[in-house]
Amino acid sequence: MDENVRDLLAGVPAPPPTRSAADLAQVARRRIRRRNIERYALAGVMVAAVAVATPVAVANTRGTAPNGTPPAASPRAAAPITQCRLQKVALPPGLAEKGVQRVEPVGVDPSGRYVIARTWRDYSSPAAILWTDGRPEIVPVQGENVQPAAVNAGGLVMGIVYANGAWRSWVYRDGKVTQLPPPPGHPVDNMGLAVNAAGDVFGQADTPDVGTPDLVVWRAGNHYRPQILTPDEAAKVRAEFNNEGASAWLLTDEAGRVNTGKGTVAQLQTPPGVDWIQQTAVSGYWATGYGGLRAQREAQPGGTAARKLPYKVIRWDLRTGQGAVLGDHPVYDITGPARSPASPTRTSTPKATPSVPFSSTPPAANP
Amino acid sequence: MTLPTTAGLTANAVAMNNTATVVVGYLYKGPTVRPAIWTCR
Numbered sequence: 001m002d003e004n005v006r007d008l009l010a011g012v013p014a015p016p017p018t019r020s021a022a023d024l025a026q027v028a029r030r031r032i033r034r035r036n037i038e039r040y041a042l043a044g045v046m047v048a049a050v051a052v053a054t055p056v057a058v059a060n061t062r063g064t065a066p067n068g069t070p071p072a073a074s075p076r077a078a079a080p081i082t083q084c085r086l087q088k089v090a091l092p093p094g095l096a097e098k099g100v101q102r103v104e105p106v107g108v109d110p111s112g113r114y115v116i117a118r119t120w121r122d123y124s125s126p127a128a129i130l131w132t133d134g135r136p137e138i139v140p141v142q143g144e145n146v147q148p149a150a151v152n153a154g155g156l157v158m159g160i161v162y163a164n165g166a167w168r169s170w171v172y173r174d175g176k177v178t179q180l181p182p183p184p185g186h187p188v189d190n191m192g193l194a195v196n197a198a199g200d201v202f203g204q205a206d207t208p209d210v211g212t213p214d215l216v217v218w219r220a221g222n223h224y225r226p227q228i229l230t231p232d233e234a235a236k237v238r239a240e241f242n243n244e245g246a247s248a249w250l251l252t253d254e255a256g257r258v259n260t261g262k263g264t265v266a267q268l269q270t271p272p273g274v275d276w277i278q279q280t281a282v283s284g285y286w287a288t289g290y291g292g293l294r295a296q297r298e299a300q301p302g303g304t305a306a307r308k309l310p311y312k313v314i315r316w317d318l319r320t321g322q323g324a325v326l327g328d329h330p331v332y333d334i335t336g337p338a339r340s341p342a343s344p345t346r347t348s349t350p351k352a353t354p355s356v357p358f359s360s361t362p363p364a365a366n367p
Numbered sequence: 368m369t370l371p372t373t374a375g376l377t378a379n380a381v382a383m384n385n386t387a388t389v390v391v392g393y394l395y396k397g398p399t400v401r402p403a404i405w406t407c408r
Contacts (some may be wrong), residue, residue: 024391080406081368081387081388081408082368083368083407083408084368084370084371084405084406084407085371085405085406085407086370086371086372086373086392086403086404086405087404087405087406089401089402089403089404089405091402101398101399101400102393102395102398102399102400103400103401103402104381104400104402105381105382105391105393105402105403106381106382107381107382107391108382108384108389108390108391109381109384110384110385111384111385112384112385112386112388112389115389115391115402115404117391117402120400126381129402131404134404161381294401343376
């Protein structure tokens with residue numbers, strides 16, 4: 001998501017998504033043995049929580065900060081959105097005959113030209129659809145459970161598939177599917193999470209013991225040769241590409257730090273009203289996420305059912321580290337009581353990524 | 368602003384592009400889920 005999206009959504013009260021977090025994670029749970037999947041599902045819910053309303057309300061706040069003032073990081077002035085029109089969406093031929101009842105878009109590229117969707121008949125045979133300027137096509141990935149994850153402005157689609165007994169990541173562009181090779185020492189599952197403008201893919205890969213997955217980058221310019229991030233570079237919570245650069249990415253960890261991928265680490269601040277924070281998305285100068293109070297979290301009963309906690313939706317300015325609470329929002333919590341986001345996993349800055357003052361090396365300016 | 372929907376269906380948006388001129392999501396009722404694309408200006 002671009003920072004403009006967050007600008008638009010600043011202060012928008014978003015009702016809970018109609019799909020529960022458990023629903024979002026159900027398919028993944030069936031075959032993916034990752035212990036971390038709940039976090040990503042939760043992150044997805046949070047992104048949806050920020051971006052989604054039912055019916056969807058889009059505030060005319062683009063270009064304004066939560067306090068109503070223009071954010072310094074969004075120099076682009078744009079006319080407010082005042083009207084939205086529902087388009088007629090064509091489906092690929094034969095889809096209905098295959099018994100597909102659900103066609104569910106999951107993403108759009110930054111330009112709006114490319115839209116991706118997954119289909120659902122049951123949980124064993126979904127496919128991926130790409131619309132290019134409204135023209136639909138089935139992404140011809142071989143295997144089961146084909147699911148798109150992201151698309152960039154060049155029309156490169158990235159997703160996952162269950163093939164030959166393992167989850168694999170793939171990219172698709174101009175009619176050609178390329179399966180991303182598993183990193184050495186990670187023969188089990190891997191899952192692409194994000195794609196940037198250059199077509200680099202950011203994801204995670206499991207080791208044979210299916211422990212905590214490692215983060216991996218497949219660079220398009222290097223024939224998608226996988227690069228495992230070192231432990232000091234990697235964080236287990238959330239990883240996304242920064243849209244503004246071909247090679248930059250951002251990692252967040254449970255201690256509220258953001259690794260810019262450019263050799264710096266930024267420490268995000270805990271805003272008033274919460275005592276733990278977690279980031280779920282990053283783009284440009286901005287990070288978004290949520291936070292809450294430990295006491296409220298610890299007061300929740302245990303059990304496996306999805307639980308609601310009164311989270312605060314937060315946006316951070318990566319240049320200053322300051323976080324602003326955008327509003328209250330209940331969200332499903334499926335991370336489990338033992339994995340409080342408030343518990344930092346590290347207390348020191350990694351040696352490989354020295355911490356720097358925000359003002360000295362801010363991220364590159366947006367175009 | 369509320370995104371328009373088709374009578375009888377509930378809308379759920381999931382993503383939008385950088386300029387918020389394209390919003391994607393779905394319309395649903397029961398087990399049927401249809402893709403939805405809104406263009407905004």
